[in-house]
Amino acid sequence: MNTFYVTTAIAYVNAAPHLGHALELVQADVLARHARRRGRPVRFLTGTDDNALKNVTAARAAGVDVRTFVDGNAARFAALREPLSLSFDDFIRTSADARHAAGVARLWRECAAAGDFYRRTYRGLYCAGCEQFWTAAELTGGLCPEHLVAPEPVAEENWFFRLSRYTDRILESLESGRLRIEPAARRNEVLAFVRGGLTDFSVSRPAARAGGWGIPVPGDPEQVVYVWWDALANYVTALGYGTGDPAHQRWWASPGERAHVIGKGIVRFHAVYWPALLLSAGLPLPTSILVHDHLSANGAKLSKSTGNTIDPVALTGRYGTDAVRWWLLREPARVGDTDFTVERLIRRADGDLANGLGNLVNRTLTLAWRHRGGRVPETVPPGALGTACDRLPGRIDRALHDFDFRAATDALGAVVGEANRFAESERPWEPAAADRLDAVLGALIAACRLVAAELSPFLPDGAARLHDRLRTGDRVARPEPVFPRIGGRVRKGGSAGQAVAQ
Numbered sequence: 001m002n003t004f005y006v007t008t009a010i011a012y013v014n015a016a017p018h019l020g021h022a023l024e025l026v027q028a029d030v031l032a033r034h035a036r037r038r039g040r041p042v043r044f045l046t047g048t049d050d051n052a053l054k055n056v057t058a059a060r061a062a063g064v065d066v067r068t069f070v071d072g073n074a075a076r077f078a079a080l081r082e083p084l085s086l087s088f089d090d091f092i093r094t095s096a097d098a099r100h101a102a103g104v105a106r107l108w109r110e111c112a113a114a115g116d117f118y119r120r121t122y123r124g125l126y127c128a129g130c131e132q133f134w135t136a137a138e139l140t141g142g143l144c145p146e147h148l149v150a151p152e153p154v155a156e157e158n159w160f161f162r163l164s165r166y167t168d169r170i171l172e173s174l175e176s177g178r179l180r181i182e183p184a185a186r187r188n189e190v191l192a193f194v195r196g197g198l199t200d201f202s203v204s205r206p207a208a209r210a211g212g213w214g215i216p217v218p219g220d221p222e223q224v225v226y227v228w229w230d231a232l233a234n235y236v237t238a239l240g241y242g243t244g245d246p247a248h249q250r251w252w253a254s255p256g257e258r259a260h261v262i263g264k265g266i267v268r269f270h271a272v273y274w275p276a277l278l279l280s281a282g283l284p285l286p287t288s289i290l291v292h293d294h295l296s297a298n299g300a301k302l303s304k305s306t307g308n309t310i311d312p313v314a315l316t317g318r319y320g321t322d323a324v325r326w327w328l329l330r331e332p333a334r335v336g337d338t339d340f341t342v343e344r345l346i347r348r349a350d351g352d353l354a355n356g357l358g359n360l361v362n363r364t365l366t367l368a369w370r371h372r373g374g375r376v377p378e379t380v381p382p383g384a385l386g387t388a389c390d391r392l393p394g395r396i397d398r399a400l401h402d403f404d405f406r407a408a409t410d411a412l413g414a415v416v417g418e419a420n421r422f423a424e425s426e427r428p429w430e431p432a433a434a435d436r437l438d439a440v441l442g443a444l445i446a447a448c449r450l451v452a453a454e455l456s457p458f459l460p461d462g463a464a465r466l467h468d469r470l471r472t473g474d475r476v477a478r479p480e481p482v483f484p485r486i487g488g489r490v491r492k493g494g495s496a497g498q499a500v501a502q
């Protein structure tokens with residue numbers, strides 16, 4: 001009933017992962033960890049979109065056979081788990097998982113049985129980068145608005161899906177909020193698009209053009225399933241939709257939350273096409289689509305073709321998992337793109353973690369050992385600090401429900417700020433404070449423990465180290481820097497940005 005199924009988009013494996021992939025994975029990871037902390041049953045899925053034609057193109061350009069190329073890059077995505085401290089329960093690969101092809105075939109047959117397919121010759125402008133057709137009106141100066149290249153004219157006979165049939169039902173789901181899109185700016189864009197009317201779209205490609213790569217259309221081996229259809233299906237195929245796995249019933253077909261975390265470039269596929277496929281097949285819709293904007297780095301778009309990529313593994317190797325996760329959660333705007341620089345990463349980590357929370361914990365433990373031998377009874381924080389502590393869990397719940405990581409991390413910072421103000425006004429280090437020392441230290445330790453616990457979905461590693469120091473009960477460990485300053489490491493060895501660029 002209270003289940004939470006959360007997914008990322010599956011990434012193209014035409015190149016290695018960059019910082020934008022790390023953003024989406026870390027966001028979904030926080031939602032998953034937070035829901036688990038609140039006692040909800042959680043399943044967190046990620047994976048790779050192996051079947052895209054752009055993978056075939058990239059493999060040819062690299063002079064490697066497609067299978068070897070795709071396997072190599074997919075492994076690099078799966079290997080983000082440790083450096084980013086991700087907690088996904090499942091990783092699907094659309095070319096390598098038997099459950100995926102079986103699920104795609106079943107979804108296709110259900111939509112066919114609903115009478116939603118027909119054959120048509122299609123002439124259009126196709127962008128291989130997007131794997132989609134554009135109309136002339138949608139182009140920017142004749143170029144694909146995403147890739148800024150001229151799409152190629154293509155004429156071919158394909159299977160079409162009757163998307164137009166589902167316009168009213170999709171609109172109703174969006175307007176009623178049963179299919180929630182956050183933030184509102186993205187929801188409004190989708191509503192405007194759907195209100196403009198939906199046109200049927202092509203859902204297969206000639207197998208010859210796909211170089212034999214992809215999933216054959218059931219009953220028509222001359223065609224392969226359009227990669228977007230194939231890719232979207234992963235959210236149910238990974239649950240064993242095609243193989244009779246009870247996971248499908250538990251996580252998709254029962255009441256509960258089904259959330260997709262995606263980038264703004266693919267909202268239409270998730271908020272329009274995907275619901276239509278599900279309606280056609282008689283399946284429930286997702287309940288939430290949570291949309292992040294894009295990252296740039298050093299003022300330019302993250303792009304393999306321009307060489308402006310930031311390797312998240314190198315970044316965590318140099319600055320630590322906590323600093324990278326913290327930047328990804330603390331800085332990116334909810335709406336609007338955000339520019340990454342190593343200097344900003346360091347300023348955030350040193351300001352909020354080393355100087356803020358880390359320093360608060362350190363000086364509290366120092367006092368506890370200097371005056372009480374590490375033994376302090378926990379007490380309920382009074383006044384403004386108490387209020388901030390009481391409000392913290394609810395503030396985080398609301399912020400994460402709204403897919404607002406800045407607000408969630410603000411809430412943590414508010415308690416740290418109140419605890420520092422409390423310490424400054426009570427001045428427990430002065431001899432005159434001796435009679436209230438236990439009460440003040442006990443309140444500070446209670447506040448620090450609460451922050452550490454609520455921080456754990458955001459920074460699982462740092463929170464575990466905080467817990468090692470703060471412990472539970474009336475005895476704390478000796479102080480030790482939990483978030484060492486990282487700023488000093490940069491100036492040696494030249495530009496830090498170069499060290500992590502691929």
Ligand SMILES: [Zn+2]
Nearest residue numbers: 127130144147
């Ligand atoms: Zn494009």
